[in-house]
Amino acid sequence: MxxxxxxxxxxxxxxxxxxxxxxxxxxxxxxxxxxxxxxxxxxxxxxxxxxxxxxxxxxxxxxxxxxxxxxxxxxxxxxxxxxxxxxxxxxxxxxxxxxxxxxxxxxxxxxxxxxxxxxxxxxxxxxxxxxxxxxxxxxxxxxxxxxxxxxxxxxxxxxxxxxxxxxxxxxxxxxxxxxxxxxxxxxxxxxxxxxxxxxxxxxxxxxxxxxxxxxxxxxxxxxxxxxxxxxxxxxxxxxxxxxxxxxxxxxxxxxxxxxxxxVIDDIFNEETYKLFKNLEFKRLLEKFDSSIGDDEKSILPVNYNSIDTKDELKKLISNILGNKLLAYYIVTDNDKIIGVSVAYDKENAYFIKCFNELESTYVFEQLKNIFENKDIVKVTHGLKRDLHILAKYNIKCENVLFDTFVGAYTINPTKDTYDIDDIAREYLDIIMKSEEELLGKGRNKISYLNLSEEELINHCSMLSAIIFYSYDIIDNKINELDMHKLFYEIEMPLIYVLYDMELYGIKVDSVLLNEYAEKLGKIIDLLESEIYELAGETFNIKSPKQLGIILFEKLELPVIKKTKTGYSTAAEVLDKLKGEHPIINKISEYRQLTKLKSTYADGLFDYIGKEDSRIHSTFKQTITSTGRISSIEPNLQNIPIKMEIGREIRKVFVPEEDYVFIDADYSQIELRLLAHLAEDETLIEAYNDHQDIHRLTASQVFHIPFEEVTSLQRSNAKAVNFGIVYGIGAFSLGQDLHISRKEAQEYIDNYFRKYPSVKIYLDNCIRYAKNRGYSLTMLNRRRPIPELMSSNFMQRSFGERIAMNTPIQGSAADVIKIAMINISKRLKSENLRSRLILQIHDELLIEAHRDEVDLVKKYLVEEMENAVDISVKLEVDVNMGMTWYDVK
Structure with missing residues (x-):
């Protein structure tokens, strides 16, 4: 056969x-x-x-x-x-x-x-x-x-x-x-x-x-x-x-x-590789033989050179000093420096090896004069990473004009990656291998040193050549899109602010963290016992299958949703079952607390520095499409604070001796920006007169005298206020407030009747984005919204919500960035010992020296409230304490 x-x-x-x-x-x-x-x-x-x-x-x-x-x-x-x-x-x-x-x-x-x-x-x-x-x-x-x-x-x-x-x-x-x-x-x-x-x-x-x-x-x-x-x-x-x-x-x-x-033959060929690369099918690229895409040397009209000896390095440095522009990229492998890629003209690129005869310490000693030379303009890809590396060699990099990584993000903030191979493809129409394609990943990952000599030199030299050739194109695109100020006055200076924040970190009291973990453990144990008692038996609460049997077979609760493997016990299912049985609230709380314990109470120990007892989180400025900064390893912006026991983890974050924490938080910045952008006179007047905006909205929407608004009505109005910013619909608002969809729609309709300028503004946001394919913030941050062109109703609706929200949320992100840059400059220009150490959404945390408290408070308010000139006064709440918990 x-x-x-x-x-x-x-x-x-x-x-x-x-x-x-x-x-x-x-x-x-x-x-x-x-x-x-x-x-x-x-x-x-x-x-x-x-x-x-x-x-x-x-x-x-x-x-x-x-x-x-x-x-x-x-x-x-x-x-x-x-x-x-x-x-x-x-x-x-x-x-x-x-x-x-x-x-x-x-x-x-x-x-x-x-x-x-x-x-x-x-x-x-x-x-x-x-x-x-x-x-x-x-x-x-x-x-x-x-x-x-x-x-x-x-x-x-x-x-x-x-x-x-x-x-x-x-x-x-x-x-x-x-x-x-x-x-x-x-x-x-x-x-x-x-x-x-x-x-x-x-x-x-x-x-x-x-x-x-x-x-x-x-x-x-x-x-x-x-x-x-x-x-x-x-x-x-x-x-x-x-x-x-x-x-x-x-x-x-x-x-x-x-x-x-x-016959199926040669399907993973050079032409297919280029197509998949252009289509950005990164996972499919793993299927190609390692030899595919190896024609990197012939792609740019550049000679790729290896610097192997001290004499060659000395000569190269002399040549660099005679030029005004240097593109560079520090090549690392598992945090170990392999070499430095440099290009100072269009004809040549060099890879300075940091192994064999040339060790990294020697190389950076020789390059110190280059990096610190203010007359040589530098362009790179990933400046913040560079600053950390160069600091280890006591090098302060001067006159860095451009970061292609941040530049590409500024142009299009919706992409997943901005690696050098992405830059090559998008701005130079060049296909080159990514680091992952070249070295593999996981257990199969190899070192740069395992590559052939030719492949190593060609690839690593090419990195700086790509930066050299592309930065001008990216810069021109930024100018063409009218984002010059956004990039040069916000995104580039922010790199240094985030670097300082990462360098300083925040101190953690390990003893308090351990006590907190033990406290959480006891609460979780108690919850477990209560859940078992309500269920009438012990079972694995974390097992959806076992939990489903308990809830829907033994306790006979109404089945909300089924999956292939049984009953769904997802969070949204439990939300719908609230009130059906006391076990539901216990399970929800159990899930929250076990996640809190594993992620933070136990998880933070892995990040505490042995030498300084501080956590040095990494701050990302190229992740979110709205321009907001994010935090990873660990994520200090996402600590759950709605539950009191969740807020208590902030008690383990403490200042150094002779320092205190000063926290400054913008008051309702997104609603203030909405008032300004929509030019709504009622809202503008209310904010400038320091009125309670949620009470005012309740009075307007529910037709109640301002003085008679109840706390529940104010709370509901608050949900409407913030919901409007995010383009909330009647269904979601109804779920949030536990009211009917019809009633929620009446709330929204009444809101727009009382604030008609807001309705006009939001409709204009959608119209603008549909006509142009993107939305803009106050400072011209651009976010493409292809969903608006979708024939799918759900996709289009999602796009409309983005179009309404991005100008507001994105503008808020721009404002906090300006404030961060300005307060950092102020603290340094005044030679203060106090330093900005955390940014959490609309909140800044300063570790302030005791002798500088009054000045820091004054500067924080000045810089944050005057970050932008708008028709609504920006207000800042400032608090001081001996733990992060005390200031919030």
Whole structure:
């Protein structure tokens, strides 16, 4: 028996499945890619699972087919293909051609007919064949050697249902050939095949399983049961025959089955690699042989050079000193410095090795004069990382003009990565290997030192060449987008502020942290006991399966949602079950506290420095699309403070001896910015008169005198105020306030009646973003919103919420950044010992020396309240304490 196996793919069907199976994705150029990515993932999985040796993909053409000639209304009720999917059809064909995969299209016929013909000819040639399609019409092609595979994609995971002839019989009680007659009787709404009125699937199965064909059934039409089926077939026999003809897949199209042309071979080639790179399919790049993409040397008109000796280094430094511009990149491997890539002109790039004869200490001693030379302009990629590295060698880098990493983020803040290979592709149209592609990842990751000499020199030298060639292009783009001030006055100076914050860190009292962990542990143990008592037995509370059995079988609570493995016990399910049983609140609290303990009470110990007892978090300025700063390792911005026990963890963060904490927090900055941006006179006047804005809103929305507003009404108005900023809908607001959707909509409508300028402003935000494809903050921070162009209602609605929220939230992010830069400059220019150590959303934390407390408070208020000049006064709440807990 031959080991050859043919895989035939229904291109349109699988693209459709892939499109709806993955969220809408796009690359940095705005090209939609989710259907292409999903298609390739499905295809590769099925090739592997089937051990396929031959492959062909069939597509429909726009031209009418022979079925339209027979029945003009054929597929007449089909909705048009979404634009986001249509755009991807030529892309998948380009990818398949690059992968050396045969594409079949034929005027007058559908992909089904092409697949049917190829499957028939493959079987005649004695080959086992798999037909991959989401269309069950193809079940008529199943035999003992032709298998129909129907994929199902959910959340990126694909499973496949397989049908040979016997499987079709088991499922429908008819043979694959009889399946055509089945379709003829029952019709097919998706293809607008009429069938016989009144005959559904169950009746059709009974008729065809007994009589085997429509013609035979008609011969015995008076005997058909039920009588209505007999009557309908008698009256609509011609329609049944027509429907059968429409449902019949042609297996004798004029297509040659040339097996040798369908061999799966060299699909992961250089051309495919470049396409996947441009489409940003990073995970798929792992499948390519390491030699693919190795033509890096010839990509730029640059000579790549290795600096191996002290004499060569000395000569290079002399040449650099004679130039005004230096692009550089420090190459590291697991925090160990491998070398320094430098380029000072367009002709040459150099890789200074930091091993063998040249050790890193010696290299940086020699480079110190370069880095600290104010006359040499430097451009780099990832300046904050550089500052940490150079500080270890007592080097202060001067006159750094440009960071391509932050520059690329400024232009498009919605991307996942801004690595040098991303920069090369996007701004220089150059394909180069990423570090992960070059070295691998996880256990299989190799060192730079394991690369061949040529590969090491070419790749590492190229890093600075890419920076040298691209920075001017990125800079011009920033200027073209009117973001020069944003980049040079906010993003670049912020790098140094974040570096200082990382360097200082925040002190943690390990004894207090240990006591806190023990306290949490006791509360969790008590909660466990209470949950077991309410459940009437012990079980694994963390197991969704065991918890589901307790809640929905033993305690018989109403089932909200089921999963493949049982009952859903997700947070949203528990929220809906609140009030049904006292165990629900206990479980919710248990989950919160166990997460708090593992992430912070226990987890923080790993981050405490042994020498200084301080946690040095990493602050990221290129993660969020709104411009907000984020914190990782550990995330100090996300400590849960809504629960009192969660807030208590702040007690373990303490200042150094002779220092105190001073905390400054913007008061309702987003609402103040909304008042300014919307030019709403009522809100502006209220803020400038220091009124309680939530009480005012309650008075306006609920038609109650200002003095009579209750605390509950004020709380509800607060939810409306902040909800409006985030484009909240009636459904979500109703859930938040535990009121009906109708009542929530009345709140929103009343709000906009009282603050009409806000409604106009938010509508204008959506209109602006739809017209231009992006939204802007006060300082011209730009956020692309491709979701606004989606044909999907949910995607479009999401895009509209982003369009409303980004100018406000993004402007708030810009304001806090300006405040951070200005307060840092002020503290340094005054030669104070106090320092900014944390930023948490709208809050700044200063570790202030006791002798400087009054000055720090004064400077904080001045710099934060005057960060921007707007029509609403910015207000800051300032507090002082001996722990982070005390100041909030």
């Amino acid at each position: 031959s080991n050859e196996k043919v895989l035939l793919v229904d291109g349109n069907s699988i693209m459709n499945r892939a499109y709806y199976g993955l969220p809408l994705l796009s690359n940095s150029e705005g090209m939609y890619t989710n259907a292409v990515l999903g298609f390739i993932n499905i295809l590769l999985k099925v090739i592997k699972d089937e051990n396929a040796t031959h492959l062909g993909v069939a597509f429909d053409l726009k031209a009418p087919t022979f079925r339209h000639d027979k029945y003009k209304e054929y597929k007449g009720n089909r909705k048009g293909m979404p634009d986001e999917l249509r755009m991807q059809m030529p892309v998948i064909k380009e990818v398949l051609k690059a992968m050396n995969i045969n594409i079949y299209e034929m005027e007058g016929y559908e992909a089904d007919d092409i697949l049917g013909t190829l499957a028939h000819k493959a079987q005649e040639s004695g080959l086992d064949t798999t037909v991959l399609s989401g269309d069950r019409d193809l079940l008529q092609l199943a035999t003992d050697r032709v298998k129909i595979s129907i994929p199902k994609t959910k959340k990126g995971t694909t499973t496949v249902e397989n049908y040979f002839e016997k499987d079709v019989i088991d499922l429908y009680s008819v043979t694959p050939t009889e399946f055509i007659d089945l379709k003829g009787l029952m019709g097919d709404a998706s293809d607008n095949i009429p069938g016989v009125p009144g005959i559904g699937e169950k009746t059709a199965i009974k008729i065809i399983s007994k009589y085997h064909s429509i013609e035979e059934a008609y011969e015995n039409v008076d005997e058909l049961k039920p009588p209505r089926a007999s009557k309908n077939l008698k009256e609509n026999y011609d329609l049944a025959v027509l429907s059968k003809e429409l449902a019949t897949i042609c297996v004798d199209c004029n297509i040659d089955f040339e097996k040798d042309n369908m």
